[in-house]
Amino acid sequence: MKTRSGAGHDPIPAKYWDRVPSPVLQCCLGRVLATALLLVGCGQRTTPEPGLRAVSLVPSVTEIVYAVGAGKMLVGNTNQEDFPEAAKTVYKVGDFMSPDLERIVALRPSLVFLTLPMHRSLLEKLAELKIPTYVSRPADIEAVFREIDTVAQLVGRKAVGESLVASMRRRLDSIPSFPDTPRVYVEISGTPLMTAGGGTFINELLLRAGGRNVFASSVQEYPVADPEAVVKADPQVILLLHPDMSVKDVAQRVGWGGISAVRNGLIYDKLDEDLLFRPGPRIVDGVVLLAKLLHPQTTDEH
């Protein structure tokens, strides 16, 4: 266990802000600048509510915070956070994959939302600095509902969160169960072919939307797909969730001509990937999107 007295070794020790006269610090560490940027960026918005100063490093949690009407409590987020529009103008603490600890600490957050395993080392450092954290790691849609409730409570919007979850549940339950479940191949990279295994969100979304992931038995989350395994599985629908191949490219793949999806032209690209990969308030939109693709007739009137 490290001792607090050797504070000089820590990037910014835990209680630094309380002990040192603040004007000097504000100039040195750019807190003023950060706040100013935030205010300029937010335009007409008022200063963050006293009490909660949240930093979100997770796009889906940012979406939740905005969805429950607590967006103005966010004092920092990452370059990847682009929904809703207002999230783009929040002070950026770096990339999702490499957020900057000093920028986070300089914002004096009272809560930092992060995820594992991506932010493991950051989590340890924030714990050392005694900055409260919330780890977002929902494994399925039910867990997303629980997470919305929890995050809503944390930002003081419990009732809004509950009604949001209730409306999402209603929407999810209104998706009918389909008699046929087409085999679906999900491609997340074209060189080499990579797909999603059984433990992934997209796998559950497919199930809810009345589809069967042909790589559901894979133990890896995002395994490399052997091309001949795809041909053998004969998917009825192919979803391209990456930008480097188009429907036309896949239709022209050598040896793929016999695949049902290719023969019947049921290959889809340019889907809104955020609906399918962000476990947040728009996750049910993702299920609806997939259901419409997989069952165009049944969902017409829906």
Next chain:
Amino acid sequence: MRRQSLGWVGLVLLLVSASALSIAVGPGGITGAGISSVMNLRLLRLALGIIAGGVLAVVGASLQGLLQNPLADPFTMGVASGAALGASLTLVMGRTAGAFAPVGGFVGALVTMLVVYALARVRGRVTVTGLVLAGVIMSFLFSSLVMLAMILGRRTLGEAIYMMMGHLGAVFTGTTARLFAAVVVLSIAGCGWLFSMSRSLDIMSSGEEAAETLGVDTQRVTKTVFVVSSVLVGMVVSFTGAISFVGLVVPHLVRMLFGPEHRRVLPGSFVAGAGILLLSDVLARNVVPGGLPLSIVTALVGVPFFIYLLRSRL
């Protein structure tokens, strides 16, 4: 002589049995609906494996002879990483550019060749040590840049890993299949060109100065081998990513069978390289569900063999 004939029989048996395994074993099984499509894919994979393994080993053998350096191969020369970077850059530029990844590979390899050449050139002469040092430095730089390109291009880490560690899982469209057909022809021509230089390589193996006193234009031979090697490796890497150790280990194995003469080492290396790469691929794709990057297998086989070589022969 008898030893050499036996060696040839062994190498050909190796290639034939590796090819048979490669055709017979795979996640698609050997019977059932759609098996003809599966077989077509396996034949393409077989062709890719033979060309990749053969080219890497022939280039490794040529470079080792040329540089009188047992550690030379397409990777220590930086050419493979340069090709991987070129291919990665075209990939991250979007799907239209992605179809031109092979072209990016050629360009990357050629640019690396020019940079390494410029770095290694001291007072108008390209020295053997200068080349190897420049190659190692460039190889480090380009590996980092592949990672950087993939991260900035918002690609998956998996893509970067397979680009740097190799695979035979390339999916061909009509266009890339035609491109690959051209690569097959060019690869055989390039290996033939290197083979035609066997005599010069033999002489240069005994030392640059000795070669010059024997009337070999060492600068011209060096340049030609280096350019042909870069083009060969650039083409292969753009389809397979960077596969390690085949180019390093196979030539040593073949020299143990045939002795140091390049007119036997080069064709022997092609056959042995193809066979060993195919066997590695059979292991990589069938042992672990979902498959492994090829360099994991080639390194597991290659490193112990190389340590043995270092201890016993070099």
